[in-house]
Amino acid sequence: xxxxxxxxxxxxxxxxxxxxxxxxxxxxxxxxxxxxxxxxxxxxxxxxxxxxxxxxxxxxxxxxxxxxxxxxxxxxxxxxxxxxxxxxxxxxxxxxxxxxxxxxxxxxxxxxxxxxxxxxxxxxxxxxxxxxxxxxxxxxxxxxxxxxxxxxxxxxxxxxxxxxxxxxxxxxxxxxxxxxxxxxxxxxxxxxxxxxxxxxxxxxxxxxxxxxxxxxxxxxxxxxxxxxxxxxxxxxxxxxxxxxxxxxxxxxxxxxxxxxxxxxxxxxxxxxxxxxxxxxxxxxxxxxxxxxxxxxxxxxxxxxxxxxxxxxxxxxxxxxxxxxxxxxxxxxxxxxxxxxxxxxxxxxxxxxxxxxxxxxxxxxxxxxxxxxxxxxxxxxxxxxxxxxxxxxxxxxxxxxxxxxxxxxxxxxxxxxxxxxxxxxxxxxxxxxxxxxxxxxxxxxx
Amino acid sequence: xxxxxxxxxxxxxxxxxxxxxxxxxxxxxxxxxxxxxxxxxxxxxxxxxxxxxxxxxxxxxxxxxxxxxxxxxxxxxxxxxxxxxxxxxxxxxxxxxxxxxxxxxxxxxxxxxxxxxxxxxxxxxxxxxxxxxxxxxxxxxxxxxxxxxxxxxxxxxxxxxxxxxxxxxxxxxxxxxxxxxxxxxxxxxxxxxxxxxxxxxxxxxxxxxxxxxxxxxxxxxxxxxxxxxxxxxxxxxxxxxxxxxxxxxxxxxxxxxxxxxxxxxxxxxxxxxxxxxxxxxxxxxxxxxxxxxxxxxxxxxxxxxxxxxxxxxxxxxxxxxxxxxxxxxxxxxxxxxxxxxxxxxxxxxxxxxxxxxxxxxxxxxxxxxxxxxxxxxxxxxxxxxxxxxxxxxxxxxxxxxxxxxxxxxxxxxxxxxxxxxxxxxxxxx
Numbered sequence: 001x002x003x004x005x006x007x008x009x010x011x012x013x014x015x016x017x018x019x020x021x022x023x024x025x026x027x028x029x030x031x032x033x034x035x036x037x038x039x040x041x042x043x044x045x046x047x048x049x050x051x052x053x054x055x056x057x058x059x060x061x062x063x064x065x066x067x068x069x070x071x072x073x074x075x076x077x078x079x080x081x082x083x084x085x086x087x088x089x090x091x092x093x094x095x096x097x098x099x100x101x102x103x104x105x106x107x108x109x110x111x112x113x114x115x116x117x118x119x120x121x122x123x124x125x126x127x128x129x130x131x132x133x134x135x136x137x138x139x140x141x142x143x144x145x146x147x148x149x150x151x152x153x154x155x156x157x158x159x160x161x162x163x164x165x166x167x168x169x170x171x172x173x174x175x176x177x178x179x180x181x182x183x184x185x186x187x188x189x190x191x192x193x194x195x196x197x198x199x200x201x202x203x204x205x206x207x208x209x210x211x212x213x214x215x216x217x218x219x220x221x222x223x224x225x226x227x228x229x230x231x232x233x234x235x236x237x238x239x240x241x242x243x244x245x246x247x248x249x250x251x252x253x254x255x256x257x258x259x260x261x262x263x264x265x266x267x268x269x270x271x272x273x274x275x276x277x278x279x280x281x282x283x284x285x286x287x288x289x290x291x292x293x294x295x296x297x298x299x300x301x302x303x304x305x306x307x308x309x310x311x312x313x314x315x316x317x318x319x320x321x322x323x324x325x326x327x328x329x330x331x332x333x334x335x336x337x338x339x340x341x342x343x344x345x346x347x348x349x350x351x352x353x354x355x356x357x358x359x360x361x362x363x364x365x366x367x368x369x370x371x372x373x374x375x376x377x378x379x380x381x382x383x384x385x386x387x388x389x390x391x392x393x394x395x396x397x398x399x400x401x402x403x404x405x406x407x408x409x410x411x412x413x414x415x416x417x418x419x420x421x422x423x424x425x426x427x428x429x430x431x432x433x434x435x436x437x438x439x440x441x442x443x444x445x
Numbered sequence: 446x447x448x449x450x451x452x453x454x455x456x457x458x459x460x461x462x463x464x465x466x467x468x469x470x471x472x473x474x475x476x477x478x479x480x481x482x483x484x485x486x487x488x489x490x491x492x493x494x495x496x497x498x499x500x501x502x503x504x505x506x507x508x509x510x511x512x513x514x515x516x517x518x519x520x521x522x523x524x525x526x527x528x529x530x531x532x533x534x535x536x537x538x539x540x541x542x543x544x545x546x547x548x549x550x551x552x553x554x555x556x557x558x559x560x561x562x563x564x565x566x567x568x569x570x571x572x573x574x575x576x577x578x579x580x581x582x583x584x585x586x587x588x589x590x591x592x593x594x595x596x597x598x599x600x601x602x603x604x605x606x607x608x609x610x611x612x613x614x615x616x617x618x619x620x621x622x623x624x625x626x627x628x629x630x631x632x633x634x635x636x637x638x639x640x641x642x643x644x645x646x647x648x649x650x651x652x653x654x655x656x657x658x659x660x661x662x663x664x665x666x667x668x669x670x671x672x673x674x675x676x677x678x679x680x681x682x683x684x685x686x687x688x689x690x691x692x693x694x695x696x697x698x699x700x701x702x703x704x705x706x707x708x709x710x711x712x713x714x715x716x717x718x719x720x721x722x723x724x725x726x727x728x729x730x731x732x733x734x735x736x737x738x739x740x741x742x743x744x745x746x747x748x749x750x751x752x753x754x755x756x757x758x759x760x761x762x763x764x765x766x767x768x769x770x771x772x773x774x775x776x777x778x779x780x781x782x783x784x785x786x787x788x789x790x791x792x793x794x795x796x797x798x799x800x801x802x803x804x805x806x807x808x809x810x811x812x813x814x815x816x817x818x819x820x821x822x823x824x825x826x827x828x829x830x831x832x833x834x835x836x837x838x839x840x841x842x843x844x845x846x847x848x849x850x851x852x853x854x855x856x857x858x859x860x861x862x863x864x865x866x867x868x869x870x871x872x873x874x
Contacts, residue, residue: 002658005547007521009543010541010542011472035470036468038804039804077734078725081724082790084724085724085794086794090801105801134734134737137763145692148690149587150585254585255585286519293512298570300569300572300573300574301577303581323585324577359522363522368471368810
């Protein structure tokens, strides 16, 4: 073997930038040519706010999105699915705060035909009664699954304790059993009628050599205007202001405790954003990060615990999530809280560099495929960020000083207002209470 | 349709097989190693060992400290990991081009000189981590025992595929440092490994860089592998019922399929897609959209090399519906396919979806490298990335019908029925 080789630093990253134009229906067309990417990814983002859903019908936007391809244009649900499959296309749709997205992946030779189907899905869905009933029933089954799955159950409790109950963000985007149970076809039709194309964006990414994208798009999605009036403005999530909530969701006999610790945090539009992903990576982005260095590699309590930023259309949150074996629940929680608290002591320049180097150098390799790039560009439109935001952020990261990362850590550590444990309450409750984090609420499903 | 990704091969003097596929669209290189050892090679009482061993490959080697493999590569912007499966263990990282030599050096150190660094503390720690992985993936989530149950139902006790890669808690507890030494010395060596580089590097340059780091690894004879014995389909149905606190009943209907890349495997895989893997598949039309007795269905076909492969349909049953009736309806759909074969619409759909799936699998350097290693190590065919799709598209409706008739018969099924029971009423039968 030779001596350990050095590493040649990478050249400057030339972020792939889309060409931009506006379609006749007011939709921004973002076109990204990627040689060799034979499957084209199209992402249509339509402005939507979930905050204006009627309280009793929450989830209507997501249900409407899921029904877009269950019958559209002149085709019933089965015929529409068959038409997509003949084109080798995969189409899906969902909604989050700020936008309804319709995602299409299709081999390049079928792009035009698949775009016409996408246009029918968004513009001429028929919402057959049978399919409405089925999709709503499947959502109820999905909620049952989410209740049984510890990470999902923790996530639901996390948003409920992180955000003010008056805020739409405190409740699941796809609705609850009572709101889904109350939904009717007419509420879904009405929701669809409120969509407006203007202010939306369509990303087309892949090997577009020799393809007349403008023509394919104008003859399909470009013809859709929507019957709504104005582009919806995204709503901010309001943090809870009543102190730290600790919730134990009781799972008798559970062999692990699922932990989730959350804090409100800035979104990507915040001027100090660049420090936050670096901070989250240094805390919980790898087996050597501060959390897993202790909880996994030293103690062997967990397969892995992650810390991550969760940006929203406006603002966002910071969350630490993962599972530990039941017997060590309180100790693991105490260690996690200690690691968060210790961030006030600061980060060395060398530690900072490991985070900045990872994120800045790994990004070019991640921006490699049509689907990833289309998702990234589409998220930028949702958050109303400029297309060169990723490269600007990397530049800002390279200029970060340790103090800025310490400040970001201090900001989230001091805002932690939510601790959720999904586990065996009898086995852990006394030790968790003894930590003195705050009043502990036990929830039984 | 034939694809044209460039493929260059060379075998080092010590037996390491190297494949290079240049692609300069992104300034990164995917480094991917497949070692010909997986859970099928494990001995009785040591289930889960191949995977536990994979964890130890990150805990230091002769010139690399514990955890440094991860930290050194992350610090240069790599994305990396390793996985263990029935037939193999893979190790991979995608690095910026300028870090290729470092990645090769780190891999050569652990693939050539691991045992200098292995110690009891590392073994004990990673045993604990793997036990948490088992709890997180199998013991705690709803339906977590679905796949281990399926393997146990489909294969005779002691068969190489009868146990999951994660193993059992008792066997993990039993693993010793001596086991680690013996396993490494037996299975880890250049002749039992394939290294693929896919990305921003030219072939000759890549071969030179690999030679520099791996050329000095000592050559050992290729280990003797268990000789695959073709396992015929079941001759009578097997049923494993588990009552547990799950949100709805789930039926997993599994079949023994022929070994990967032997006649019958691809047609059977496409038959399962036509039955349950498309948005317009027969079970979707009948039970999901039609009678709405099922919430969803999906199909899976895992090609394996140990004389048999695994195919199954998993059906989530709507609450209030009778799982036995759902199962009977699924079986009648299988019989209809066996009787009349696929329609031309179904052939068009399954071909078009296979095409998109394969092209998307090849879209990124890292997955492309993994597929090249896969077909080179297990099938001696580095060019499969370019030819596999043609083979899929060439499968005829008659072959699909024949595969359904001979491989997916009702008496050839193993069923895992995961049924709802109130908490505290869990049982297995």
